[in-house]
Amino acid sequence: MQPTKTVYGTWSGGRYMHFGEPITEERYIAAIRTAYAKGIRTFMTSDVYGLGEADTILGRALEGFKRDTYCLIGVIGHDIYDGKRDGAKGYMRFTNDVLRPPAQYASYLRMATEKALERIKAESFDGVLLHNPDSTGYSTEPVWKAMDSLREAKLAEFIGVAPGPANGFTLDIIQCFERFGPLIDWAMVIQGPLEPWPSNLLQPAAVKNNINLIARVVDYGGLFHDDVKPGHKFGEKDHRNYRPAGWVETGNEKIEKMRPFTEKYGVTMLQLACLWTLAQPSMKAVAPTLIQECGDHAKQYEEKLADLAALPDIKLADEDVLAIAEIGNNKGCMNLKGGNPTYQDEPVADQWPMNDDLEGVASRWNIKPDEDLVCTM
Secondary structure: OOOOOEOEEOOHHHOOOOOOOOOOHHHHHHHHHHHHHOOOOEEEEEOOHHHHHHHHHHHHHHOOOOHHHOEEEEEEOEOOOOOOEOHHHOEOEOOOOOOOOHHHHHHHHHHHHHHHHHHHOOOOOOEEEEEOOOHHHHHOHHHHHHHHHHHHOOOOOEEEEEOOOOOEOHHHHHHHHHHHOOOOOEEEEEOEOOEOOOHHHOHHHHHHOOOEEEEEOOOOOOHHHOOOOOOOOOOOOOHHHHOOOOHHHHHHHHHHHHHHHHHHHOOOHHHHHHHHHHOOOOEEEEEOOOOOOOOOOOOOHHHHHHHHHOOOOOOOOHHHHHHHHHHHOOOOOOOOEEEEOOOOOOOEOOEEEOOHHHHHHHHHOOOOHHHHOOOOO
């Protein structure tokens, strides 16, 4: 089964990623079952979330549902078995040469996939995505031969790449599409009305290589759920505390300029964000983060879930898509990860200097790194 238009990710709910107020295990399981009942039929999980706990809880939540009635996606790549955690940067990528040589990539990926399936109590994934790869993961053949071997082993029907969690990796993703496009079916990227850049730069390459895209963070850190307003207090461990000062205020100002479109189409702010995103080239699915915010004025988690599940099957007019993109234009708003002209230090897991190969990618796709991939604010 291929991914459906709406996707439920196990990073939602605050249990494994620090967003808002963590919901209880009972509520977490009930929400997944409710998502299924309301028509959300794609579920995505990663072995790094809770060091496998998210897999286990998802398996419990899906128990009793016929396996051929939903799409199951696993996301792997951080070595939670032999690797060490490096603070906020997470676990070492399995491609780190301290852990293993390329000849062992396939055995690691098979092991990690099988262990995830054991936790979920499933025989196979519909798809497996490579999670937050380093430069080696984007650019080398042994990685993608190893990923393809998961299909040969009947552990997955399709494979793909899931960059992040930081934004960027633009030239690296395009390079990956160019080199391994015949193997790659799906890619998950950051995209939404308040973050059209930089994913808009890679969409032509996705179209050319017949790669479908899933958008995450469509909700823009929860703002499109319409209950994070200026003055909102985030919890001490909330990841959104690392965003630049003023992002809530600026985001809400732009959202108010988009609100007339919700009235025109009879949709909520989250639904508008999803519809705008699905109007982008190669975009086939949306996976917003569902968050139970702190405070008396927060919407209930279940209300946000119902909002996503009720996403209408309508198409925004082309002129409205362009107008919303103009309002949300964020070009140059941040330093991007991956190959970047402003990074001159030694390569690390999520950032590295430009090289001749990436310069070639930029030239072929008419991208000017010094103008298109740098922070100007």
